[in-house]
Amino acid sequence: MSKKARRPIDYDSNSEHEEEFYYEEDDDDDELVKTSSPTSPPTLSHRDMARPPHEDPEYQRQLVGNFKQARDVNYRDINYRDIITSNQPHLQLQGSTTSCLSSSPLAHHSYNWPSNAAITVSASTTSHQASPGNGSTTSATLSKHARPSSRPSHSTAPYPSPTYVHHHHHNYSSSSVGSAISNSSSSSNSSNSNSPVIHGNNSANNMLQQLSQQNVTVTAHHNNNHSHNHSSNTGQLPQQQQQQQQQQQQQHHLSGVTITPNYHPPQQQQQQQQQHGRNHQQISATASNTLVANSGQQAPLQHVAVQQVVSAAKHSPSSPSRRTRGENKKCRKVYGMERRDQWCTQCRWKKACSRFGD
DNA sequence: CCTGCCGGGGG
């Protein structure tokens, strides 16, 4: 009732009982820097934004320390670290055990799993001076990702990246700090939000199909007919076509013909290509699978046409309506399936991650 | 294989 242990099925967790050991979940989840209070004075000596206590790194540290003192199992040692990522790849890190105050509203922290009992707390500061006339709490003006889907995370700021933070060096005495963060946060904000005119694809594809049909008549090379193909494709096209296709393939298999890799755009056709076995057949067989194989003597015009079409259909690498994969690992990878409860809500629902969004 | 996420479905 109060806190149902999500997870209808216990998945495959052999571990008898883990989870539910952390007093709280403190799912920072979405929300990031967002604007401060509406009437927040232009103070710049404030340490952090109005962050809930459980989000305060210091606070956390304390707790963690206690935890450790209590000598409990290391089921989940949390490694809290504060990372401030400014727009520039400027990043200074200095290990210290004291307060970590930040003057940048872009302060975040990410959680890590040291795997060992060694808790590492590092405070990092960026040499990012504030603007003289800072004051105004701007922020709400830059949240504008061309994402039709209303993502819970309202912010474009670079998220912390838990991407591999190898840190297990015992800093016994005062030794030189040798921490390095592989932080390659390149805020590539490619706002390629084209106009909602991307349906041309379909027609293009169609055209392609037709073209292929016509073009499918390849100059038959005198070759031996080696009938031996077991194709279980979707019988959608006329037999003739199939036959021809097969012929084609044979040709292209037997003789070194020039084939034009007609790469059709990632369009969800009405077909599946799920293969159960591990057969890596080269035959993908689709209606739009065009292989123009000829010795170069048959209608070059069509060739061109096809190419053009393909070109047109092959929109820029950034496919529309499909967000490019982020750079940093998401909850799933960071915590793993076993720790699914630690994922951010979005991740749990297989939605765009809100904690380590990119 | 695996990861990340859209779209769709159930409560």
Place this chain on the structure above:
DNA sequence: CCCCCGGCAGG
């Protein structure tokens, strides 16, 4: 709304 999962794109 909250929650989950099929399926797919992209390594």
